[in-house]
Amino acid sequence: MDRQTRIELLVDHFKRPRHRGALADADVRMPGGNPGCGDVVAMYVRAAADEDRIDEVSFEGQGCTISQAAASILAERVNRKHLSFADVLEMSYEQMIALLGEDIVGSRPRCATLALGTLKAAVKRIDMDRRLRAAGRSEEEIRTMREALATQAAGGLVFGAGAEEKARRDEGTPPAGGR
Numbered sequence: 001m002d003r004q005t006r007i008e009l010l011v012d013h014f015k016r017p018r019h020r021g022a023l024a025d026a027d028v029r030m031p032g033g034n035p036g037c038g039d040v041v042a043m044y045v046r047a048a049a050d051e052d053r054i055d056e057v058s059f060e061g062q063g064c065t066i067s068q069a070a071a072s073i074l075a076e077r078v079n080r081k082h083l084s085f086a087d088v089l090e091m092s093y094e095q096m097i098a099l100l101g102e103d104i105v106g107s108r109p110r111c112a113t114l115a116l117g118t119l120k121a122a123v124k125r126i127d128m129d130r131r132l133r134a135a136g137r138s139e140e141e142i143r144t145m146r147e148a149l150a151t152q153a154a155g156g157l158v159f160g161a162g163a164e165e166k167a168r169r170d171e172g173t174p175p176a177g178g179r
Helices: 003-015 064-082 085-090 095-101 109-134 141-150 162-169
Strands: 027-032 039-047 055-061
Touching: 003 027, 003 064, 027 109, 039 064, 039 085, 039 109, 055 064, 055 109, 064 095, 064 109, 085 109, 095 109, 109 141
Parallel strands: none
Antiparallel strands: 027 039, 039 055
8 A cells, every 4th residue: 555545544544433432332441542642542342252352342532643543443453353362462563553554653653553552451451350250359359450550550651540531631741752
């Protein structure tokens, strides 16, 4: 795909996003944010009941053309291929940037990879919750553990509880190598 076609694809996905909106029966809603520029994406993921595979994904968010188009493009790809958890976790940020067009989004890698990082965090949460439930942990215990992990996270892109607020609060302070 040539440069102009990639730009047109990004603009089209920004103006007419695919799979945008809350997924009512999602297993998880994972917020993610880019504190450097205020981009916010929440990925909704429903996993297949008996396997480590994504059944459906959608997103909500606000931010720049790149972050929102990337979320739409990623959601479209995941829904078309019904990727396994391993496929999502193995997808590199470099692959996401290449998919969008390195010559177009390469100077804004955090914007281009926010949706992928958020989707990876959602898949990890689903997998962790399944394992904890199988080990006999209660929903309250799982929630407490999740909160403890969220408070330990720091720097770069943020995912989970408080991600949207942190991204909006820190907007306007570009990170090194970011936007």
